[in-house]
Amino acid sequence: MKVAVLDIKGKETGRKAELSDAVYKIEPNEHAIYLDVKQYLAHQRQGTHKAKERAEIVGSTRKLKKQKGTGTARAGSIKSPIFRGGGRIFGPRPKDYTQKLNKNVKRLARKSALSIKNSDKAITVVEDFQMEAPKTSDFKQILAALGIADKKSLIVLGNTNNNVYLSSRNLPGAEVITSSELSTYKIMNANSVVLTEGALEGIEANLSK
Template sequence: MPSTTVYNMAGEAVEQLELSEQVFGVTPNMAVLHQVVTAQLVNRRQGNASTKTRSEVSGGNKKPYRQKGTGRARQGSTRAPQFRGGGTVFGPKPHPYHHDVPKKMRRLAIRSVLSDKVANQSLIIVNKLEMETPRTKDMLELLKKLPSSEGKKVLMMLPKRDENVVLSTRNIPSAKVQHVSSINVVELLKHDYIVMTPKTVRWIELVFGEGLSAEEATLKIGDEATAAETSSEA
């Protein structure tokens, strides 16, 4: 069973966290990864490029010169494709670029990337990721304390939105914050290190390991947190 080190906000190793074998310990499927990444990038295209044919270009109703006697090829309109300002032949028209990928393939691609991150020690678990006030300097100090090299791209995934963390990170070009429900293959591959909390790991294991929906996983994590607090008080 794969495991990783859990760090605190000071960058100190505090414990080992066991990870789900079926989520963080699978063999990466490169063919599925390629197909999912291609589909995700294609789906970002708007398909708004448009050109005008000779029937859509304004003007050109008058015959440019008489039919015979000029020694030139006969022409009926200056908006024909061979004239400057004329229409375009076989130019692009607005159309959708959507490429659908089965849900199982998308989830397999996510598991493949996460497993690769664990294998390459690029997954960093922090016991908590929160800030009292939004301050970029504090976030930079935190990133330097964690085992992620300076200048590398870091993606921080939160189980719930923390405005202070978001505001502290938005001016750091090499760092990005997103909610775990927005997890996708392209963002995982774009960043060298992934920073998560144990709650984020638990959410991912529930969704991509046990097959729960995002809403069900969020509710279950909330129930588990409430139960843990109750038992600690008792």
């Protein structure tokens, strides 16, 4: 499948880019997408949540009052969860949220996500570009020229470009990554996916295995 290559002014360069049908035109597997997105979101959790339980509270273990005859509920030490400053009942503990997912499933999920975006005509191919200095206004002009200024966009570069990354960092609706950082979640979370020519080779090399 061939698509037109645009420049950063949104005009056709006259060149065509070849998109592999094995990557951008497969029957999407929605369950694979679900599993990969679920794993990605789970891995964003640090799992460092912790609350002190009764045994970890520093305080007296003396019984506050006698068991019977007071007319009120029986009570143990001041560390009891029913008192202010006492331990928490079944409080959160540190936990590892990482999930294992087969590499073939992850690869299928990314290809499925790209195929969905391709069928929705949400993929644009642009020529490789550089920015002389990090400047948000210049980057906004590029997005406007490509017609995606008001969309949540994902720009995929072939290699790390610090100026382009810094120029996009203040824009909440735009994200710049390299082809090696491409994930199913980032693809599905974007309304428009912009691929540079340099990124195409890396994507197909990773997903055509």
